[in-house]
Amino acid sequence: MEKVRNVLFSRLQMRLNELGYMTAMVMLISTLSVGFILHLCTITQNEREFLNREEEQDRKESLLVLGMKDTISYITKSGSAATEQTYTYEEGSVTSVIYLQSTDELKIKLNAATQTGTRIAATFYYNVxxxxxxxWGEELG
Structure with missing residues (x-):
């Protein structure tokens, strides 16, 4: 039974080859394979770029939160207003500028820069x- 199947397949293959279809089929299969591989490469590259953007966004947000916490800590310890402080972290640096808004409230502007050079700014109001x-508000820039 197996021998009959092999004989039929080889006769079909020879007939297709004689008619010139085998070359076309091989080219079609090769083109589809290369196209599929390129599609997978594109998908992988897009996912990699997306993850890099997400990591950068996380770095920016963590910088702002760390800067806010350290600025509040500085205000509660020193009790001073209307100053400028710079904090350096592993992810980048944050500069906070403190403005006296009223007797009870301070306006603090945070300007952060990551190690890659991406900048972000935020403003928050702190009730002493x-x-x-x-x-709290962010201005991207």
Whole structure:
């Protein structure tokens, strides 16, 4: 049975080869294979870029949160207002500028830069009496 199947397959293969279809089929299969591999490479590259952007966004957000915490800590320890502080972290650096908004509230502007040079800015308002952040906003730049 196996021998009959092999004989039929080889006769079919020889007939297709005589008619010139084998070359076309091999070229079609090769083209589809190369196209599939290129498609996989493109998908992999896009995923890699997406993950890099996500990591950069996480770095920026963590810089702002660390800068906010250190600025609040500085305000509670020193009690001073209207100063400028710079904090350096593993992810980058943050500069905070403290403005006296009212007797109870301070306006703090944070400017952060990651190690890769990406910049982000945020402004938040801190109520000294309550010891709470009342407003928070980010301006990307």
């Amino acid at each position: 009496v309550k010891g709470k952040v009342t407003k």
